[in-house]
Every structure is written in structure tokens, then in C-alpha cells.
Amino acid sequence: xxxxxxxxxxxxxxxxxxxxxxxxxxxxxxxxxxxxxxxxxxxxxxxxxxxxxxxxxxxxxxxxxxxxxxxxxxxxxxxxxxxxxxxxxxxxxxxxxxxxxxxxxxxxxxxxxxxxxxxxxxxxxxxxxxxxxxxxxxxxxxxxxxxxxxxxxxxxxxxxxxxxxxxxxxxxxxxxxxxxxxxxxxxxxxxxxxxxxxxxxxxxxxxxxxxxxxx
Numbered sequence: 001x002x003x004x005x006x007x008x009x010x011x012x013x014x015x016x017x018x019x020x021x022x023x024x025x026x027x028x029x030x031x032x033x034x035x036x037x038x039x040x041x042x043x044x045x046x047x048x049x050x051x052x053x054x055x056x057x058x059x060x061x062x063x064x065x066x067x068x069x070x071x072x073x074x075x076x077x078x079x080x081x082x083x084x085x086x087x088x089x090x091x092x093x094x095x096x097x098x099x100x101x102x103x104x105x106x107x108x109x110x111x112x113x114x115x116x117x118x119x120x121x122x123x124x125x126x127x128x129x130x131x132x133x134x135x136x137x138x139x140x141x142x143x144x145x146x147x148x149x150x151x152x153x154x155x156x157x158x159x160x161x162x163x164x165x166x167x168x169x170x171x172x173x174x175x176x177x178x179x180x181x182x183x184x185x186x187x188x189x190x191x192x193x194x195x196x197x198x199x200x201x202x203x204x205x206x207x208x209x210x211x212x213x214x215x
Contacts, residue, residue: 125145
């Protein structure tokens with residue numbers, strides 16, 4: 001088995017914290033030199049990070065978690081897996097359970113009129129991040145650790161409607177790297193995006209979005 005074949009099953013478990021210390025250190029050594037595992041890790045990371053914080057978490061009905069995990073632990077197909085794959089399977093099952101609990105929370109909160117969605121930022125800005133707070137048709141985008149652009153350029157927010165990107169407001173960040181901008185029109189939008197444009201804004205994006213919030 002190739003070195004990659006040995007570690008490819010560990011990507012999900014690593015993201016979910018299901019590896020022990022020895023396995024984690026071994027995987028990180030492999031990850032440093034494996035472009036394929038790095039790509040898979042980055043592909044899965046936004047979903048793994050966004051799920052727990054996407055809404056306020058509420059407790060599932062009594063006994064639900066215990067029954068689900070008992071079913072997973074007792075499944076003969078799962079038991080037959082080699083230990084590393086079995087642990088990964090159980091970790092994924094735990095995340096699916098978390099998703100179920102979050103879904104219950106959304107239902108009990110009365111739908112998605114008020115929600116917070118995690119933003120995905122371009123890899124060139126590894127420290128940057130943020131979230132979009134939505135209340136009905138109103139939204140506030142909160143970003144942190146964004147590069148200061150200087151006097152000639154600003155950040156611009158776009159609303160996606162099908163294949164069209166509609167320009168909305170522009171904003172700046174100070175030396176703190178924090179940017180906060182409020183706007184409307186998200187109720188029927190498919191996503192919110194941010195680009196860097198010349199001061200005054202643009203009618204058509206001049207670059208691929210550096211911040212993405214699919215809705």
C-alpha cells in the first residue's frame with residue numbers, strides 16, 4: 001500500500017479530532033508532504049467547522065443520541081471494519097448526530113428567519129474569517145483579520161441571484177482587520193460574496209470572490 005493509501009482514511013478523523021496523539025502526529029507528518037491529502041482536508045474543513053456554529057444548538061429528544069450510537073456500535077458491518085476506518089466511521093456518525101440536533105434547534109427556533117452562517121475566506125488570507133448574521137431580509141457581514149487595502153481600493157459586497165452577482169455596499173477595514181457591513185436583500189439571494197474593487201465600487205466583479213457565504 002502506498003504512503004497516501006495508508007493515510008487517506010484519516011482525513012475525516014483528523015478534522016473531527018478522532019485520532020489519538022500518535023496517529024495525529026503521524027498523519028500530520030504525512031500531510032506536510034501530501035498534496036492530495038492537503039486538498040481533501042481543505043475541501044472538507046469548511047463543512048466541519050461550519051456545522052457546530054451554524055445555529056444555536058439545542059438538546060435532542062431524550063435517548064436519541066444513545067439509541068443512534070448504540071445502533072452504530074452494534075452494526076456488524078461497522079465492527080468488521082479495521083480499527084482506523086471504524087473510528088472514522090464513528091466520528092462521522094457523531095457529526096451527523098450533531099447535525100440532527102442542530103436541525104432540531106432550527107425547527108424549534110421557528111425556521112431560518114434569524115440565523116448565522118459561517119463565511120469561507122480565500123486561502124491567501126489564512127487568518128481571516130467571519131460570519132453573516134441574517135434576520136429576515138436584513139444581514140450584517142462581520143469579518144476579522146482582513147488585509148487593509150489602502151486608499152484606492154475597497155471591499156465590495158455582492159448578492160448572488162442565480163448566475164448574476166448584484167453589487168451592494170462597499171466597506172473598508174482598519175488596522176485591526178475588522179470589517180462590518182449591513183445590507184438588505186438576502187431573503188431571496190443564493191449567496192453573499194466579497195471582492196476587492198476600486199474606490200466607488202464596480203458593477204461587475206473584477207476578480208473571483210475572496211469571501212463566500214452560500215445561502
